[in-house]
Amino acid sequence: MAGPGGDMQWCFSQVKGAIDDDVAEADIISTVEFNHTGELLATGDKGGRVVIFQQEIENKNQPQFRSEYNVYSTFQSHEPEFDYLKSLEIEEKINKIRWLPQKNAAQFLLSTNDKTIKLWKISERDKRPEGYNLKEEDGRYKDPNTITGLRVPVLIPMDLMVEASPRRVFANAHTYHINSISVNSDDETYLSADDLRINLWNLEITDRSFNIVDIKPANMEELTEVITAAEFHPLQCNTFVYSSSKGTIRLCDMRASALCDKHSKLFEEPEDPSNRSFFSEIISSISDVKFSHNGRYMMTRDYLSVKIWDLNMENRPVETYQVHEYLRSKLCSLYENDCIFDKFECCWNGDDSVVMTGSYNNFFRMFDRGQRRDMTLEASRENSKPMQVLKPRKVCAGGKRKKDEISVDSLDFNKKILHTAWHPQDNIIAVATTNNLYIFQDKVN
């Protein structure tokens, strides 16, 4: 990645989370998301908790350090539930978090598990009232006979307290497991998608939603594909896309009809016959779809690659980047150890010039679209000295392994980076390993 000063270098900034190797399942990070200014960074985990980090005011004494992220708020968003009708446990794992654009002093985010979406308000309290007429300072009620005067309570400063309160609960609208939520640019509505249906909600109304996509076949035996991700266009409030397990993306226009089963555009790349294999279907399933910030492109992630699509061209992507092509010959083993089902996410940087996604062995990959360059970096405790520059990594696919290269067989497939996020304006990235959150920033020259 060449900036004005040459190649971009990434430095370690912080790591959050426990150090021990014994990972509690509840601590496994399941989603990471910056808010619209990048000041707040939210993570969700398998235990149903949301942790929000806030970027502190920049340290004027050390200008080469960008501000650090510190814990701002932690709350339990979802609890495990039980569906008595189906005798099914509903996991509390947070599948997605999406921030709402800020309109007043409080921050709002949507968090969802498999079945229920919740709107959380995060607000600060730094003053408290003092001087009640009827109550003592400790809350005990005064003896009315002792009250001789009347006064107005005053607000006095207190230590900052950040409160999270659930403002809306959007429940009972999904038969299948929710995989995506996306806030509309109209600031009023949002969509939620499960395996077979997409619903449109109004942020104010919890007791009803509109079903806008339904791909459930009349006979379930004829099911051939499911919805894997969905997102609203960042600028056009009538447009959204959803990806499928067959590797297709459909763009829908809500103005066309109430039920958007008929797509406006279908994005599909014909399969390369020479790459056909027994597991072709699994690896072509799209695990994530993200619009670029400017709304002209969208990016999809399947098991082995990242593809950039121009919204005006449906028959093939404009760019394809191989994330870890060396795994193509390992698909059988990856099927046996379940890794082939891993759902990797992807993200754009602020000006849509670079895209990033995760891989195995705690590697993550960046692709510079303009420079046609790619880089592999590693999130590890070994490279976590303050401001330590990350050295690019290389995987040796076969043949003679050079020094500093890692052979494919040495990769740790238990160490996977599924969730990454890029600050909307700055070169700060958040990368989630199994239970740690790494924050890297580019080296300010």
Next chain:
Amino acid sequence: MSATTAMEVNAEARRILAVSISKLYASRTQRGGLRLHRSLLLSMVMRSARDIYHSSRECEELCGAPPTSEEAMETGPVEQTVQLPEPLTEPRQPAASAVEPPSEEPDSGDEGSDGELAEDKENMSPTRQSRKRRGKAAAAPDFLPSKRARLEPGEERHAALPTSCRAGAGESLAALSLNRVIPAF
């Protein structure tokens, strides 16, 4: 195809099927219930493995003859780069497929056995949805649930035809149990 390679393919297909079925059963006890997407992908893999398994079993029984008898097979491009033992890596058949001339079949089993396996799998296309297999209804493989009694409508049990080993993705005994995976939701 020799009986040995058919056996190897058979064994690999069985292995994949066994792995898939155990995954399917394991997912029933998973927290959060059955995942539709995962079950769909599993059933696709199982379907392909099952078809290959049945094809290779037929070939095992019928095709003691040299490969020249397999003219009717539809094949795809030969998989050249098999780095790891992955016998089930096989190209899918395009709708209009080319017939592979018998001369491409390797003469000896030693020469690039992986390539040979790949070729064999080309021959055992799983995508012949329209062809009904008129194979002998063999005893259900031990890894499948014992639902032998259910036959697809129209499927008859009769001896295998003494023709070339047709690669068929037709219904088989296990078809119903696979088709029932998804409607379980």
